[in-house]
Amino acid sequence: MSDQRDPDPYDALLLLSFGGPEGPEDVVPFLQNVTRGRGIPDERLREVGQHYFRFDGISPINGQNRALLDALRKDFADHGLDLPVYWGNRNWAPYLTDTLRAMVADGHKRIAVLATSAYASYSGCRQYRENLADSLAALEAEGLDLPRVDKLRHYFNHPGFVRPMIDGVLASLASLPEDVRTGAHLAFTTHSIPTAAADSAGPGGGAYVAQHLDVAQVIVDAIREQTGVEHPWQLVYQSRSGSPQTPWLEPDICDHLETLHGEGAPAVVMAPIGFVSDHMEVLYDLDTEAADKAAELNLPVARSATVGADPRFAAAVRDLLLERAASERGRTAERCALGALGPSHDLCPAGCCPSRAARPAAAGADSPYA
Structure with missing residues (x-):
């Protein structure tokens, strides 16, 4: 892993995830968020929600993200990286737009984004970028100064x-x-x-x-x-x-x-x-x-277990952040990857993982937000 310790130009990290209900009363509203625009009736959503009701309406994902946040903050502190870590979700509280608004209020102007999806696909990458664009548009409509957001590269083979x-x-x-x-x-x-x-x-x-x-x-x-x-x-x-x-x-x-x-x-x-x-x-x-x-x-x-909040994964996130920071400063950084495919691209090119209906997507070559 890189020995570089300078996060410049980044002044914050955003953990961006899917979100999930945290009680029975959250299940249908959560599924409404996930399926918005598809015209699915609430009766059908209640049927789909039986998976959640079997677990008292609680998805474990939010608790797991809290554990990952703790692991990231500990790893950063242990390695002298003074960078705040925030958390926002696409479909449940804490909502992405609210988190970005809070980050702007805290004075952050250049944000690195880690999505809790390691692989390339529309739902695993571009949809997150579309959600970022939606949130930035909402903040722009409120008259706020927009931060620049950069999504860290795919880490499936880190x-x-x-x-x-x-x-x-x-x-x-x-x-x-x-x-x-x-x-x-x-x-x-x-x-x-x-x-x-x-x-x-x-x-x-x-x-x-x-x-x-x-x-x-x-x-x-x-x-x-x-x-x-x-x-x-x-x-x-x-x-x-x-x-x-x-x-x-x-x-x-x-x-x-x-x-x-x-x-x-x-x-x-x-x-x-x-x-x-x-x-x-x-x-x-x-x-x-x-x-x-x-x-x-x-x-x-x-x-077998998923990676979750394993300290090695937290260290990998630090590595990805510092690697991208060095690249943004015009420096060469080691890019760790196993397997035959090598490290992924930093910037998603135009047309990467296209959606059925064209929508603006941030943090890519085709982003409307520089």
């Missing part, structure tokens, strides 16, 4: 993100009964997205799947080096939503478990490499639905 996942898979393998451990299959999971969105992800298309495959290969190679076992593996998907007529990435994790059982696999480790923390998709789609399917099949499974 060592501080990947190595905790390697350790998580190793721990899950060790938790399996010894007689099935060596033959266990690895199912690397991520959020399914429409195939059209996957095809257009990244500057040249196809980045979403390619990045996940690259991370999975790094993990498999590390497992082999540490255990001497080459585990069979596959990238699979979860959390599909939307119209059944729209093609989405497959196979689904539950279908994959059925296939593996039919092929005689002795056990499976489910590794949610597409997620930063154990939020609702992980708790419900893996720990509930997929675990129930495995029990029905009498198939031993283990689910």
